Amino acid sequence: MSKDYDGLSEAELYKLFYDIIRDIPAGKVASYGQIALLADRPRDGRYVGHALHAVTDPSIPWQRVVMASGEIAARSNPGERERQQKLLKQEGVEFIADFQVDMQRCGWQKMPPDLFG
DNA sequence: GTTTTGACATTGA
DNA sequence: GTCAATGCCAAAA
DSSP states (O other), rough: OOOOOTTTTTHHHHHHHHHHHOOOOOOOOOOHHHHHHHHOOOHHHHHHHHHHHHHOOOOGGGGGGOOSSSSSOOOOHHHHHHHHHHHHHHTTOOOOETTTTTHHHHHHSSOOTTTTT
16 A cells, blocks of 8 residues: 555545446536545545546546536536536536536435425 | 646635 | 635646
8 A cells, every 4th residue: 555545545535436426316416525525535626636537437427527616627628628518418417607507406415305305 | 756737625805 | 796825635747
């Protein structure tokens, strides 16, 4: 173990992020802080971003991960950002702006209180 | 080996 | 309400 994250190895931490992202249902989006929080790593949103950039697994719906403001994360390739918005739209995610997701409606939450009641 | 940048979040003014 | 500064950790130069 070269590095230890509070007892977790880097692979474990990355896997944890991937696992959480994989749990995001289609048509909904989660923010970096949300994932970082679920991974027991608050304020480590930047770390989540790196985990997504390092990801090469097509099974990881990184497109459903947006910033806390609901805006799509700006990548090095602006074209990819546009494609991401299109993908999210195809999944049913509502956009209040060209690169702004409606977190109020598509904000992913583990358990919507008044959605099944 | 050090330095800089990077798919962000949070707090303060 | 928006704008600015700080903190976090890692990968790349």
